[in-house]
Amino acid sequence: MRFELDTGLSSLQGKRPRNEDFAGMQAPQPHEAERGWVAALADGVSGAEGVANDGLMAAQTSVMSLLRDFHAVPADWDTSVALDRLLGHQNAWLASHNRRPGPDGQPREALTTLTAVALRGRRYALAHIGDSRAWLLRDGDCLLLTQDHRMERRDFAGLTRALGLDDALRLDHSAGELKVGDRLLLTSDGVHGALRARQIADLLRATPGAQAAADALTAAALAAGSLDNATALVLDVKDLADPGLNDLAALGRTLPSPGPLGVGSVLDGYQVTALVADNGVHRLLQARELASGRLVALKMLRPGRADDPEERAMLAHEIWLGLRLAEAPRHRRRGGESGFVRVHPPADGATHFYAVFDWHTGQTLEQLLAKGPLDVGQAQALAVAVARSLSLLHAAGVIHRDIKPANLHLGDDGQWRVLDLGVALSPRATVAARELHAGTPSYINPEQWDDPPAPADAGADLFALGVTLYQALTGRLPYGEVEPYQLARYRREPASVSRLQPSVPMPLDRVVMRAVAREARARFETADELLLALERLAARDQPLQRAPRPPRDAALTWQIAFGISALLNFLLVAWLLFLPR
CATH class of the missing domain: 1.10.510.10 (Transferase(Phosphotransferase) domain 1)
Structure with a gap:
């Protein structure tokens, strides 16, 4: 399966002299499908008087560098690690930039908030700094996923953390599972500063379509009197990809291995029909899927090896490879077959960790x-x-x-x-x-x-x-x-x-x-x-396909042969008669 999203982005300048918000999203190329999608929203910080204001530049470069480089990191990097390292490099560059004087010797201030979300396999990962926000609408409930890094006091109001503010970057990270029907939202403070959480939730519930929802949120924010730029980025999860290696490894770490299963035992809708093999590490069982009646093969760790983290990781890797080979280029197959047994992704709600394969007699x-x-x-x-x-x-x-x-x-x-x-x-x-x-x-x-x-x-x-x-x-x-x-x-x-x-x-x-x-x-x-x-x-x-020879008349063939034989006999008799004595 392929990850399917409906996306929407709206960014309005509002009453500000220019729009210093910047947001975007990046889909993977076909060969990068497992790396997933990435989206980010940044709100450039307006500089104080007498300071060279590079807030828009900070917002643009932070989002664009993240989107550009996210799919180029090593495939074995965890998503949160990738976000942390990419944003860490950007923060170091902005901090260095801010140490250099600007035009006319003015100090520089290239600062921005940033909230990024990566959707990979069947999970999302968030990285956040500043006071932009991330929201999740699931089954009608709207949940705020981030916490503002902002201090509101009588004598001071401002950000306590931002990209470019300090040499050391402190990002908030969080992660969670994705479900079909989830709606993720990123907003700048021009939206959530003017709209209450209940209003945002009502608009997310009531507005179908990601782009329509993004437009409705920014329009409602300006109508409510927002004094800042208003930006909303909406991601609707329409379908989930097969789980990636990180997803499968997480299942291997959290789900228990099945205990001893005999013929007739039922596991997550599969009824065991036979024990096929036991090699001391794994057990291979034949089972029937009760819902469809088809036969499958179940591969699981033996009870004595069930707690070995390396064996669990290798089984997760085997499942991942099987899913990956199912998506191999069709020109390398013959008759649509990859030459390997098809593996099925773990079912939602699986209670134990094991692999499910097609059964072939x-x-x-x-x-x-x-x-x-x-x-x-x-x-x-x-x-x-x-x-x-x-x-x-x-x-x-x-x-x-x-x-x-x-x-x-x-x-x-x-x-x-x-x-x-x-x-x-x-x-x-x-x-x-x-x-x-x-x-x-x-x-x-x-x-x-x-x-x-x-x-x-x-x-x-x-x-x-x-x-x-x-x-x-x-x-x-x-x-x-x-x-x-x-x-x-x-x-x-x-x-x-x-x-x-x-x-x-x-x-x-x-x-x-x-x-x-x-x-x-x-x-x-x-x-x-x-x-x-x-x-x-x-x-x-x-065998070579030779052109068929034309049929011959059998009588004519024998006549020719008889004539040649008679001529030879006549010549032999003549030679004997006239031979000198």
């Missing part, structure tokens, strides 16, 4: 190989499908790290799918996940057993696929059963596939042997390179 490659090696056609279809899936995965900056027969599944629909992204690496993976030496030893490329070990990369997945193809065609592993750090296994090249299985054509043999070569430089460099080699093999194996 069929068999893993490990189960198929228990009956014997694959034929050439089956192995080529497997290789092409998995290479295409790895191309999709690597294009997203993700390394699977555990390609093997148990993690490749042939559905009854004829589609090969890659299973288990539990130890996959992405730019958002945790430090603990990166340090984990993951994978099954017999399928790990030799470089990862060096001292120091090479990190897992795209080549590691391609080597593991090569080992899998070798095994699928021959029933044997190219280097045998490898134990951790057993480098002696890699002292010689393995026996060729065609030597062990003579039915394998030489072109396919060369592709597989290149994929499992001892030296990394001799192997395929990318999944696309391997995929191209496999597709050329498939094209070469297609």
Whole structure:
């Protein structure tokens, strides 16, 4: 799903000589969708007499720099961290600017209030300084989300905090969950200084459409006698995106893991129908969704590992990767399929932390190989499908790290799918996940057993696929059963596939042997390179379509043959008669 907002912005000068409010919002580009939206409103501070007034400049540059840079911060930054650091840099620049004298030696005063909101995944994050405000209308209730940094005394009235006022920036931060139907509002003091909270709430409830609501608020403020610029920015949440990694990680930290579940147990509307697997860390259950009747797979931590924060973070990462792959570019798919099992976002109101996947009937490659090696056609279809899936995965900056027969599944629909992204690496993976030496030893490329070990990369997945193809065609592993750090296994090249299985054509043999070569430089460099080699093999194996020959008259053919035979016999008799005696 994609985040969908209706936005409205109205800013009126009112009775001031110029409008020193500034506000705006920025939507993400398609490739930045997970980073979400950001909106900000600033109210430039009017300078005192004899001071170079740069309040409008401060408001404009603060909002514009935040909107410009928000989607450029590292993807693994928390939203509040991103807001804090970006506004911290802006505050430092304004403070430095204010220390320099202005025209004619006048002191400078470039100060502004600012309230910013970022909407990411299914949560919002606020950063606030000064006396602009943020509001939330939900289910008819209007809640003020910020507190003014302003002192009102008989002998002094003014801001106690603002951007550019001090070298040290102290922002107020808050965050919360988003719901469809929420209406967020940012206002300058020209609006909430003239309208009471009840009036603002009534206008938000009564005015449909974000732009109409923003216009109604600023018009009402001026009609009520506002002496300041009046600015209102309205954000209506029409639809929520799939949860981002931060959302899922938060669920992993707060929701309990399910306890032991037997057949017939019900969890959040899913009734367990079978225990599929238990690997000591996770349990995989088959379940039926009671509302729809469809079968799903539930993956959860075993009770003994349920309190491990790293395991919870890795499961959240696996769910996030599955959701991300579902949005992969369609040109990299085949028949609309990504080659991975679709994962479902956690349902609203989920009581426990677990993953929900589509259920596909069929068999893993490990189960198929228990009956014997694959034929050439089956192995080529497997290789092409998995290479295409790895191309999709690597294009997203993700390394699977555990390609093997148990993690490749042939559905009854004829589609090969890659299973288990539990130890996959992405730019958002945790430090603990990166340090984990993951994978099954017999399928790990030799470089990862060096001292120091090479990190897992795209080549590691391609080597593991090569080992899998070798095994699928021959029933044997190219280097045998490898134990951790057993480098002696890699002292010689393995026996060729065609030597062990003579039915394998030489072109396919060369592709597989290149994929499992001892030296990394001799192997395929990318999944696309391997995929191209496999597709050329498939094209070469297609039978040539020859033009049909015209039908011949069988009687005429025999007549011609008889005539030629008779002529030859006559010549032989003549030669014998006239041969010199």
